[in-house]
Structures are given as C-alpha cells and as structure tokens.
Amino acid sequence: MTEIEQALAAFADFMWGPQLVFLLVGGGLFFTFHSRLAHFKYLKHSFDLLRGRYSADGGKGEVAGDISHFRALATALAGTIGVGNITGVAVAITVGGPGAVFWMWVTALVGISTKFYTASLAIMYRGYDDAGKLQGGPMYVIREGLGKRWLPLAYLFAVAGMFGTLPVFQVNQLVQITRDAVAIPAGIVSADSHFTFDLIMGIVLSIFLFAVAVGKVKRVSAVAGSMVPAMVLFYFLITGYLLLSHITELPAMLALIVTDAFSGEAVSGGVLGAVILIGVQRGVFSNEAGLGTESLAHGAAKTNEPAREGLVAMVGPIIDTLLVCTCTALAILVTGVWEGDAIGVTLTSQAYDQVFPGLGSYLMLIMVFVLSTTTV
Numbered sequence: 001m002t003e004i005e006q007a008l009a010a011f012a013d014f015m016w017g018p019q020l021v022f023l024l025v026g027g028g029l030f031f032t033f034h035s036r037l038a039h040f041k042y043l044k045h046s047f048d049l050l051r052g053r054y055s056a057d058g059g060k061g062e063v064a065g066d067i068s069h070f071r072a073l074a075t076a077l078a079g080t081i082g083v084g085n086i087t088g089v090a091v092a093i094t095v096g097g098p099g100a101v102f103w104m105w106v107t108a109l110v111g112i113s114t115k116f117y118t119a120s121l122a123i124m125y126r127g128y129d130d131a132g133k134l135q136g137g138p139m140y141v142i143r144e145g146l147g148k149r150w151l152p153l154a155y156l157f158a159v160a161g162m163f164g165t166l167p168v169f170q171v172n173q174l175v176q177i178t179r180d181a182v183a184i185p186a187g188i189v190s191a192d193s194h195f196t197f198d199l200i201m202g203i204v205l206s207i208f209l210f211a212v213a214v215g216k217v218k219r220v221s222a223v224a225g226s227m228v229p230a231m232v233l234f235y236f237l238i239t240g241y242l243l244l245s246h247i248t249e250l251p252a253m254l255a256l257i258v259t260d261a262f263s264g265e266a267v268s269g270g271v272l273g274a275v276i277l278i279g280v281q282r283g284v285f286s287n288e289a290g291l292g293t294e295s296l297a298h299g300a301a302k303t304n305e306p307a308r309e310g311l312v313a314m315v316g317p318i319i320d321t322l323l324v325c326t327c328t329a330l331a332i333l334v335t336g337v338w339e340g341d342a343i344g345v346t347l348t349s350q351a352y353d354q355v356f357p358g359l360g361s362y363l364m365l366i367m368v369f370v371l372s373t374t375t376v
Helices: 002-015 018-034 039-050 069-080 083-096 099-124 138-146 148-164 168-183 195-213 216-245 247-261 272-287 294-298 306-335 344-355 360-375
Strands: none
Touching: 018 099, 018 272, 039 099, 039 306, 069 294, 069 306, 083 099, 083 168, 083 272, 083 306, 083 344, 083 360, 099 138, 099 247, 099 272, 099 294, 099 306, 138 148, 138 294, 168 195, 168 344, 168 360, 216 247, 216 306, 216 344, 216 360, 247 272, 247 306, 272 306, 294 306, 306 344, 344 360
16 A cells, blocks of 8 residues: 555656646746737726626527536636635645745736647637537647647546646545544544545545535536635635734734745745745646646636637636635745744644634534535
C-alpha cells in the first residue's frame, strides 16, 4: 500500500510541476494579450447579463440551452467555490507562506481570460449526446471544433477528468471536520478509532448526492443556484466581522502577502519558485481556470451568443479566488493561527474560533458541508 501511495504522490508531483505554471499562467497571459484586454472592458456587462437585462436569444430566434446565465454561473461556482477556498488556502499558507496568496491572485487574473475563451467555445461548439440532447463541454469543443482527427483527445481528457476530478479531497475534509467538531467532542467516536463513523458519513453523503444527481443538470443548477450564493453571502458576513475585529492588522498582512511573494522565506529552503508553484496550484484548484470543467456548466446556458457566456464566466475567478479565497487567507493571517502547527480545515476553524468562541468549528462545518456537497 505504501508503494502505491508513493507512486501516486510521485505522479501527482510531476503533473503539478513547473510545467503547470507554464501551461496555465502562460496560456492565460497569451489569451489576455491576444484579446488586447477587450473582455475586461465589458466586465460591467457581465453583471448586467447575470441580472437578466438582455434577452437570451440575442435577436436570433429560438434559444438553445437549458439554464439561464445566472444558473450556469452558479453551477460552475458550485464546482469551484468549495473546500479549496477554505482548506486549500490554509494548505497554501502553511506550505508556501503568505506569499502563495499573491500567486493565487495572479492565477485568478490570467484565469479570467482563460474562462472567457473556454466558456465562449463551449457555446460555439455544442454537440448532441447519444440521447439527442444538446450539450456543451471540452469534449464537444474538440469533436465539433477540431474535427474527427482530434477526437482521441476528447477520450483522453474524458478519462483523465474522470480520475482527476474525483471529489476525494472534498469528502475527506467534510468527514474530518464533522468528526472533529461533532463526533469526537460528543464522545461518539474516538480520535484513534473512527472508521465506522467515516463509512456511515460516506454512505449518507452518497445518498444525498444521488437524490440531487438523478435530476441531472436542471436539478443541480437549482440546488446550486440557491445554496452557493447564500453560502458565499454567509461566508462574507462572518469573515467581514472577523476582519473588522482585527482591522488594525490588515495593512501589515496585505503587505506581508506581497513582500513574501518575492522572498520565498516561508518555504523550507527559501525557494521562491516553490512559493509560485504552490500559489498557482492552489489557485487552479480553487477556480479551475484552464481545466475545462467550467465549460460543462456554461455550455448548458440558454443563449445563442458565445461571447455573452464568456463574459459571465469571467465573474467566476473574481468571486472564487479574488474574493472568497482572499477572505480566507486574511482571516488566517490576521488571527495569527498560521504560525501554529495546524493544517487544512483545522487551521481555518481555529481562526474563526478566536472571534466566535465555541462556534467557529460549527460555522466551518456548515460551510464545508454545503460547499463540498455542491462541489461533488
């Protein structure tokens, strides 16, 4: 078993290596300069589209697709705003120091351009599945846009995506915080013996997700559309209160993020490249820009205008990384818990426990439950 774990770890390290920075950040920069920042000029238009101020058909008659712009964005955010925004940021700070947050910001900024292009392509090159239903996604972009010669890539990415997007991390963190915040304090399980509890939690979670999934995209979008915005607002409220209670530390922590981004002192060995790599990894894990998964949701949008959906998709990294992840990072930094030994969701819980004694862990439990289940 140890050999298998080591082999998987080595493979993951290779796949998430320096080439990741080149492909994702480099690709995002290419799209940014290729567009001459044109899509950034229409950022306000993105929010107008989300508010439904423009017709879905763009004056072109019958509209293809199943869900609105808002539902498409909410479904995409349900897959991105999740455990990575809470525990992934904590891991980034623990391993890469405060400077990793800066490189998460960089990844998000170039990811805005990537999202614009991928979502636009998802509308331009939609295709029909075996049931004759119109669908969108990277596999249809390859099939309809590149032709049959490139079809093997669609199967390759489908297989890679099947394994690469397994929600193992989300479920693991949800079970962990439930166990630490509820089961162990209540004496239901012990810290050393909790296999049965973990198994039951997995079964219950599977049943819940099955009830949502059988409704396919419309039910998923309905659940995501109601739960994700509410959780984001709730998270902003409690984090805003935390930051206001430590407002005097905010300027120093923001400065630390920037200075540490170019020093690498917080990383073992002081390697600057490691800080950049960790920041990019966590940023991509957070907003999924460049992975292609977001185009599955945006490809189902009810619109005949590809650029419109591209503009809507741009909002994703802004909300996900530049807002939610930054809130988590600042909460961890201003409370000083990042200098301790805790990691992951436990570190984030400690930050909120300082401001909400006895409630912080339960608040995180609620957040992780909702965000992990919608991500899954």
